[in-house]
Amino acid sequence: MTDSGRPQDPAEAYPRPDLPDQEQAHPGLTGPMDPAPDHGEDTYRGSGQLEGRAAVVTGGDSGIGRAVALAFAREGADVLFTHLPEEEEDALVTVRLVESAGRRAVPVVCDIRDEKQCRALVERAVSEFGRIDVLVNNAAYQMSRPEGISAISTEQFDRVVRTNLYGMFWLCKNALPHIPAGGSIINTTSVQAYEPSPHLLDYAMTKGAIVTFTKGLAQMLASDGIRVNAVAPGPVWTPLIPATLPDTTEFGKQSPLGRPAQPAEMAPAYVFLASSRASYITGEIMNATGGTPLP
Template sequence: MADDRPQDPTTRHPRPEFPQQEQEHPGWTGPMDPPPDHGEESYRGSGLLTDRATLLTGGDSGIGRAVAIAFAREGADVVFTHLPEEEKEARETARLVEEAGRTAVPVACDIREEDRCRELVDRAVAEFGRIDVLVNNAAYQMSQPDGIGAISTEQFDRVVRTNLYGMFWLCRMSLPHMRPGASIINTTSVQAYKPSPHLLDYAMTKGAIVTFTQGLAQMVAGDGIRVNAVAPGPVWTPLIPATLPDTAEFGKQAPLGRPAQPAEMAPAYVFLASQRASFITAEVLNATGGTPLP
């Protein structure tokens, strides 16, 4: 049962130091210590997204799983992507969505490929007949503490194609299937404003997402479609032990002294997708644990 009483945000969830841990990319939820909280036991819906047809990328774990759970408990059906090697994680997300009484359609899809993005949108439209909410959440990063010389062209291409090309294609392909009242929500990052040198290429793409969000929002405002973004700070997801060399003090730099749990990000996406945000577009909702952003 959710506990909605006021709680100290600095101690509500685990604080560093964490056990040092490493995983192969893309990372898995099960081995993480402490285990991430996606809202499995805490998120309670109130009908904010009843019957919304949602397309979500990167829904197998982390923020994506938390968003899928929250959307389902708010009444939405969800088509979500995962990488082929993340099928077990995707099944768990699907189980949680279906447990909420909504439709879950996991799709193995690498959004770096334009044809796969087209097939994904076609699948969502075949399932629901329309797209009410598009959440561009899938992302790739890899720490390179040795500087720009260590960022290979292969890595740079993967980061840009995952974080930018996929988002661009999915927006372009989804818009013809969106009606007035629909919403696009992109995931940017605190890295867009305060880039860590070891995440240079990733931070660059997150800055581009802010610009893209603001420009697209103006382009489609007259069609009655809103476009916003969420900018998380440090969040405890499988991407962290899979891509960063030091997890022991992850999130300690945030003024709240800890990383967010994925469950703490989901309400921002619910709000932006709902009619409660009907006059909000071209905005970035910062959820950084206290790091001031412009």
């Protein structure tokens, strides 16, 4: 995709299915992906919307998280982001992208399924920045089970719920004393919250819960001047896809635009919700589904 400023057919802006079939071990890495995901490396241009702010982004090593970290940095924010030990290779790339924008990058190995690690993460962010202006709860886990509910083990169910819900809950709870008025929380839900795929039943369930959590927490924090919103992506081309789906060839074909999104196409939604331009927006879900109609 170019950054010429000229209108472009969104259906043709990025690769369309059929995509090469590929498989990776979880959690997956960016390097082996074909085609390579676009995080906005060559196209995202900042305009100072987040100048001087301090942001925490979970799962910032790759995919949507990397695109958000890059965009935040180019908008003027310092970024602390989490990754798993197996994702260090990708995390180093995110560090380079943030630092190339002239901002601080703080990578932290953190498994958000663990409450103590979530608490330590917030403490690290406060130690580094003195506050948290923006908290982006983005890290997630899914695993396709085409065989149905009988194939979802208790171990898998526990991992999905603890990653997608417990981590978000603990981080919000611990971060709130350090988020000033004017700050914001942005959660990542999904089209799966409204249009669940049977093979992703447990994942879709958690994404529905994130919608409810976002709307409830927004009402709770409105009087404190803290906004809470969420982004609901459709299919996005990230390492999670070849690491968790049995077939990638037709990924994204079901969307009205006929292709998966690239992480770079999600980042502007997070920038907008974090910025003062969204000062009257809280408790909302910003859908970025490629045209799939949602309630």
